[in-house]
Amino acid sequence: MDKRSLYDGLNELETELSNSLAELIRMKESLLQLVEKNATLEMENQRLRQHLQELDQAKEASAKKTAGLSQSRMNLEKIYEDGFHVCNEFYGSRRENDEPCLLCSGVIYRESNK
Incomplete structure (x- = not known):
């Protein structure tokens, strides 16, 4: 093998290695992005x-x-959740800002003694 062909072969190998390294770097960056997205x-x-x-x-x-x-x-309970009173005192009137009413809760959730 003469010096010229040896030099040309090394230059070609260097170019291929540089291209392979660039490809490896791109693949590594893509993998890093995928890992971050996965996390x-x-x-x-x-x-x-x-x-x-x-x-x-x-x-x-x-x-x-x-x-x-x-x-x-x-x-x-559904009427009450829709924002209306169900107690005897305020029945049918709208609850201001949907604030709770103890009278309504008593009507809905009291124990039935019958």
Whole structure:
């Protein structure tokens, strides 16, 4: 092998290695972006799971709360949740800023002695 062909071969090898290195760097950056995106999505997924669990717990608590109510009291509860009084004193009037009313709560949730 003469010196010229050896030099040309080394230059060609150097060019190929440079191209391979550039490709490796691009692949590494892409992998880094994917790993970051995956970590972000995993954290968001975890938060969504926790939120769903909280919603399920709230739904179960609401179901337990209304499980013992008769149909008529459930209707009164719906009217109350829509923002209207169901107590004898203010029946049918709108609750200001949906603030709670103890009289209404007493009508809806009191124990039935009959």
